[in-house]
Amino acid sequence: MSEYVLKTSNLTKKFKYQVALNNVNLSIKKGSIYGFIGQNGAGKSTLIRIISGLALPTSGSIELFGNSDGQKLNETRKRIGTMIEGPALYSHMTATENLEAHRLLKGIPGKECVERTLKIVGLQDTGKKRARNFSLGMKQRLGIAIALLGEPEFLILDEPINGLDPMGVVEIRELLRKLNQEYGMTILISSHILSELHLLATHYGIIDKGNVLEQLTIAELNAKCQQFLHIKVNNPQKAATVIETSLLTKDFEVMPDGVIKLFSYYKTPGEISSILVKHGLIIEQFMPMGQDLEAYFMNRIGGIRHG
Template identity: 85%
Template structure:
């Protein structure tokens, strides 16, 4: 059995002269939360529509649960739950009535899945309250409940936290963590809100103007964004000894060019500078270097970041 729920090979979508997706090779491991990140118009929604069968590719291929064509791919798509461009709700129905209507539309046998799903998303106690009177966060949870009908293995959520207030964002984040960790759901989350995704995702894909620029794990991302003091002095060997003895630090690297990366004292470079000068070293460069997560993504797509 494949370790991946989804793989694409050179997936391309072109609308007349506009290329919406350009030879995208993306893979999502089973059990992961994949943050699919890009600006509005980057190609995220087009990609999702192709994966879910709502649109066809111009060229390239899709592999879902090991199936890439014919009936196998059609059956594999039944193992997906989705929210695309907002949940489709019946405003004058309760949460339970909404789920029952969607259960019948999807041909899912047995009413017991309605109560079970409402419990999972925390909407069992809404009783006779109509969906039109729900908060935006409650509507989003109801949308996720609809996507969960039929117990799918793979959830694809297009901008599930967009427009939510801070409390709604926290509720959706905790719900998605629970679905992943307790219920074993693999989740693809499309979003341009990196500040929230980095609290949730285990893997990332960066898409820009239809091109998949990079895929990386959260550990790889954090390593690339790690901040450090960049130190260049006239005697790097002596500086390394001072850092290790006087500062009692072992978390540093001496680079091939003789510069030193010190992964501490980033917020207090003056203390490091003072000690090195007192020991007779000439400081050529001493500065904090590194990026926060948002800066990394903005730089990766060639944009600028403003704090």
């Protein structure tokens, strides 16, 4: 059994005047929450539509749960649940009626899955309230409930938190965390909101202009974005000893050029500089460095662009 639920190989999608995806190589491990990050128009939705079977690639291949052969691939897609470009709701129907309608469309036997799914997303008590009167967060949860019909192993969500108020964002985040941790579901979330994905995702892919620029784990992303004090003194070995003995920390690195990266205490630079000077060290460079997640993303795609 493959450890990956999804792998793409040189996946390319061309329209008449545009290359939407350019030789995309992506891999998503089973059990992960994969944050797929990119600006609007970067190619996120196009890739999701190809994965879901709603569009065909121009070239390249896709593998789901270890299957890449045509008929087997289509059969394997039954193990996927999707919400693409907003939830497909019948506004005049209740939550139960919406799920029942989609259950019949999908050919899922037995009505018991409807109530069970509503309970998972926290909409079991909405009664006769029609979807048109739901809050945006409730509509998103109902859309996710529709995607969960049939108990998929792989859930794909396109911009599920876009436009939500802070409470709605928290509700969706906690729901997705529950689906991953309690139900073992692998989740792909497409979004341009990196700061929110950072609270949830375990793996990331960054796409820009149809090109996947980078794939990395949460640990690798945090390491790249970690903030620290950049310290250069006349005697780095002595400075390292002073930091370790006076501050009781080993959370620093001495680089080959003698620069010290101090990861703890970066919020109290005055205290650090005073201690170094007190021990007779001459400070040549001393500055906070690092970047937040949004800044890292913007740097990766080449800065802010206005469409």
